[in-house]
Amino acid sequence: MTPRVIFLGGLGRSGTTLLERLLGELPGVAPLGEVVHLWERGVLAGEPCGCGRAFPACPFWRQVGERAFGGWTPGLAGRVMALRRRVDRTRRLGRAHADLPEYVRAYRLLYEAAAGVAGAGLVVDSSKHASLAYCLLEGGLDPHIVQVVREPRAVAHSWGRTVERPENGRPMTRWGPVRTAVHWTAQNLALELLARRGARVTRVRYEDLVAAPGDTLGALAGELGLPPSRLPFLHGTTAHLTTAHTASGNPMRFGAGPIELSRDDTWRHGLPRRRQSLVAALTWPLRARYGYGSAT
Template identity: 70%
Template sequence: MSDRSPAPGVIFLGGLGRSGTTLLERLLGESPGVTPLGEVVHLWARGVLAGEPCGCGAAFAECAFWRAVGARAFGGWTAELAERVLRLRQRVDRTRRIPSLRHADLPEYVAAYRRVYEAAAAVGGARLVIDSSKHASLAGCLAAGGVEVRVVHVVRDPRAVAHSWRRNVERPEDGRPMTRWGPVRTSLHWTAQNLALDLLGRRGVPVVRVRYEDLLADPRATLGALAAELGLDPAFPHVRGATAELGRAHTVSGNPMRFAVGRVALSRDDTWHHALPRSHRRLVTTLTLPLMSRYGYPMAPTEEAA
């Protein structure tokens, strides 16, 4: 590996998919001194091995940013490197290991991510990088491995999440349908990921929670509160009312909105109120009620009660 710069701070966005982490990353990523990276956990399979496009639109291997990051961190990206990290992930990066993150391969696994973060910060001229990998287990690995990580726990009403997971959505990378889950699987994963992120906070990892609904209700206020927690510039001039101006970002994986450029409407998606079958709604509510209530979600949202 080539010369290394001082280790940057890492903002890790955690939560279950379809909870708004990509949107939050794009909004925070416009701050000065910050480089958003997308879901780095998928860099190895989707970027290095599959060659899926970067958020800038270029194929991973053709993106000047990621070529520079790979060269600086590892002397270049190779299939052998990616396959090694993926094997380490299978052994180390598991949700069930969070209560006791000790494994002989943990230092090597974390070192790969540390090198990516350091190189990306150097190439992007940033002091902070954002990793929206979501998985609480990876955040735990990073913290246990000595990475300076601050976790933003992004939570969304589980019924909205369940509706999103059941929708038919094409991946812009290749046109294939995104993974779909039923209400039971979504409920179990929603509960497991949120509990795991809560556990990290109790174990001493810096964790701040933000609700998707609060972010969309008042973007400037929510982002300002996060800025105070994360040491970011509190101005956010790219956010004006219910819109934001987004530039191109070198995000390696994530929700399709990672490709959005220009003016983006910051509107809350509440289509689940009428589109999620009542049987699914009742099932998700029953399975997630303890945490749902803890996070401030009523059993019957006001829109329905009216």
């Protein structure tokens, strides 16, 4: 039986990993990380799971692979990656493709196996890409999409910083402010389009999540149809996180124990004023629609 799927959408550096970690503390919820990158970074490269073990050595993912596909193989990963190049692209949103059923079937089998191994009724995929959400919908799955948005100037500042990936020490991808603004707009517009087509989309702002995590997470849980929970892992703005088996994502996926949730506004002095104005102009009017109306 296919579990319920929560798909976290939006542009990277917007808080999706944080939200996934918090959702993963709710009973019956299994966070999986950015499944779209599992095939390359997990199966082929053997990068670490959120538990710290290399993907091939993680008992959770080993069992998932055996249940879903009879084991992880380079051939399987290569095939899914080839299918992705054909059907899973934002520019192809809305176009039918003969390879779509095979591509979605791989995700369906993975979700089912992960839920079974975890003993969960709901899985979280934080892949973010609107194009993958579209594929899942067209392929017969019915994910509840959570659109995670963040002030685009803060996102632009984050994409411009040099951050090492803990998996291999290499720097994470960096983008300039124009590219970030274009992608921020494209991803959020695509998610808006899915909502207009009837997809279940709930929007969460990063700023609200870190300011009032209990209220924001509780309201989201209600939207997702999750049973009421006292959220014992939250104490004010401190979250006590357990280890999660996330296949890929932001470096914070490796964190465990008490984590203080605080709003990162370093963009206000770290992003030059001219670039702030440029990003603000390029992301209007969505920025205003999401409550970021001030240009200062």
